Amino acid sequence: MLTARIKAIAGHLPEGRLTNDALAARFPDWSADKILEKTGIAERRIAADGETALDLAEGAARALLAKEGLDPAEIDFLLLCTQTPDYVLPTGACLLQARLGLPTSAGALDFNLGCSGFVYGLSLAKALIESGQAKRVLLVTADTYSKLLDPDDQSVRTLFGDGAAATLVEAVEADAPLIDPVVFGTDGKGGEHLMVRRGGFREPSAGGDMVLRMDGPAVMAFTLGHVPKAVDGLLQRTGRTMEEHDLFVFHQANGFILERLRRKLAIAPERFVIDMREVGNTVSSTIPLALAPLLQAAGAPRGAPRRAMLVGFGVGLSWAAASVVI
Numbered sequence: 493m494l495t496a497r498i499k500a501i502a503g504h505l506p507e508g509r510l511t512n513d514a515l516a517a518r519f520p521d522w523s524a525d526k527i528l529e530k531t532g533i534a535e536r537r538i539a540a541d542g543e544t545a546l547d548l549a550e551g552a553a554r555a556l557l558a559k560e561g562l563d564p565a566e567i568d569f570l571l572l573c574t575q576t577p578d579y580v581l582p583t584g585a586c587l588l589q590a591r592l593g594l595p596t597s598a599g600a601l602d603f604n605l606g607c608s609g610f611v612y613g614l615s616l617a618k619a620l621i622e623s624g625q626a627k628r629v630l631l632v633t634a635d636t637y638s639k640l641l642d643p644d645d646q647s648v649r650t651l652f653g654d655g656a657a658a659t660l661v662e663a664v665e666a667d668a669p670l671i672d673p674v675v676f677g678t679d680g681k682g683g684e685h686l687m688v689r690r691g692g693f694r695e696p697s698a699g700g701d702m703v704l705r706m707d708g709p710a711v712m713a714f715t716l717g718h719v720p721k722a723v724d725g726l727l728q729r730t731g732r733t734m735e736e737h738d739l740f741v742f743h744q745a746n747g748f749i750l751e752r753l754r755r756k757l758a759i760a761p762e763r764f765v766i767d768m769r770e771v772g773n774t775v776s777s778t779i780p781l782a783l784a785p786l787l788q789a790a791g792a793p794r795g796a797p798r799r800a801m802l803v804g805f806g807v808g809l810s811w812a813a814a815s816v817v818i
Contacts, residue, residue, distance in 0.1 A: 496621040496629075497670040498614070498818060499660040500560050501784040504551030505771060506654050508538035510638075519646040527650050532747020536653030536772030539636040546578045548656035549634035550591050556630070556658040557592070564592050568626035569599040571616055573609035573633045573776045575807070576640065577602065588632065599626070606686070607743045607806025609633055609776030610659075611814050614802070615674040617661035631659040633776035640688055640704040648706055651746055653772030657780035672730045672815040677722055682809035685710040711806070715749055719805050720756055726801065726813040734759070737815065739786060739800040744768035744778035779804060787818055 512524035512534055528534055539548065549572060557564060570592075572585040579587075585600035594600075599620075605612050610633050617629035634656035641648050664670070684707070689695050691702040719742070727733060740759050742750060747766060754764045767782040768774075774781060779802055786800070797817045805811040 493666060493668070494622060494624075494663055495666045495669045495671070496618040496661050497664050497666070498783075498787065498816060499662045500556060501657055501659045501780045501787055502552055502556035502559050503655065503657045503777070503781045503784055504548050504555055505537040506539040506543055506548065508540055509535050510538050510649075510653070511535045515646070515650055522646060522650070530746075530748060531650050532750070532766060532768060533650065533772045534769050536638075537655055537774075538638045539654040543636070544578045545574045545576045545634040545636045545656070546584050546587060546591075548636070548654065549574070549584070549588055549632045549658070552634065552656040552658035553588065553592055553630060553632055556660055560660060562660070564594045567594050567598055567628050567630045569617075569620050569629045570594060570601070571613050571629060571631045572600070572602050573605055573613050573631070574602065574635055575604055575606055575775065576636045605810060606635075606775050606808065607745065607778070608804035608808065608810040608812045610657075610779045611674060611802050611804040611812035612676070614659075614661065614671060614814055614816070615676075615812070618671045618674070621661065621663045627663045629661045631661055633657050633780060635775040635777065637704065637775055640702065642703045645703075647708055648704055651773045653774050655771055655774035655777045655781060657777040657784070659780050670817040672732070674812055674814045675722055675726045675729050677718060677811040679714075679718070679809045682710065682714055685714065685809065686807040712749065714809055715745065715805055716752060716756065718809075718811055719753055719803060722803060722805070722811050722813045723757060723801070726815060730815050732815055736799055737763070737801045738798040739763055739765060739818075740803075741765045741779055741782050741786070741800055742803045743805055744782055745773055745806065775806075783818070
């Protein structure tokens with residue numbers, strides 16, 4: 493049968509770094525060690541002035557094409573997930589198509605999602621491939637949330653970093669699907685818990701007030717309430733068990749939330765991936781950035797297949813879960 497698979501992932505991070513020492517100097521009530529203990533993050537990558545999500549997206553895509561030895565002409569469709577676009581219009585995917593030299597016959601589409609974006613994008617790539625619309629889909633996630641943060645809001649400045657990831661999803665013949673049906677969820681009533689109010693046409697921006705506001709306790713309650721249900725829903729949809737999954741790669745929100753989820757779901761630490769210490773919460777790119785070294789470990793040659801559960805959750809409020817072979 494024709495099925496989609498994740499072939500390769502490459503990341504791209506800006507050069508700038510925001511360390512816990514720098515944050516502790518700004519917020520003296522939190523030491524560097526306390527920040528690390530609370531968040532699981534030691535430093536975050538920060539885009540420079542004038543460096544945008546599209547720049548990071550291009551860097552990740554070029555790294556992936558070079559790594560795989562792919563000609564840009566071999567890409568049939570480009571998906572770009574970002575919440576920090578360069579322009580209101582045109583869509584960033586169209587501009588990225590031109591930068592990368594992809595063929596004009598390629599489709600190009602932006603979609604605006606945050607922490608669930610990678611899993612949603614994976615489902616779109618799967619649908620394009622398994623419907624026969626494309627053979628190779630380039631899925632790029634990129635965000636520069638640092639440009640949305642209030643410099644005096646320590647609750648968000650300690651968490652978010654900038655970054656991008658490019659994922660190649662391709663068509664292969666296999667005996668069974670390598671990306672199982674995806675489970676989705678949405679609760680727009682909680683949209684205000686993670687919101688940039690200004691900058692759209694409902695509340696136009698006035699000067700520098702286009703900032704992210706987060707209700708931390710509400711986001712925590714949402715996560716602990718909905719993510720376990722999403723996991724259960726995925727197992728029911730696919731007919732799989734937790735024991736069938738070798739790895740669990742969840743959105744890298746922060747270390748505290750991840751550890752609470754791991755314990756609630758009774759997942760052994762060695763099977764539960766936490767990989768955000770040096771990059772922070774990179775929003776839509778956390779899952780592919782954490783998944784990339786695992787793909788490399790499974791490859792060259794690709795080695796025995798391993799099954800991973802991917803779960804994204806956050807701004808929207810939105811969530812999605814997938815079971816994939818890597």
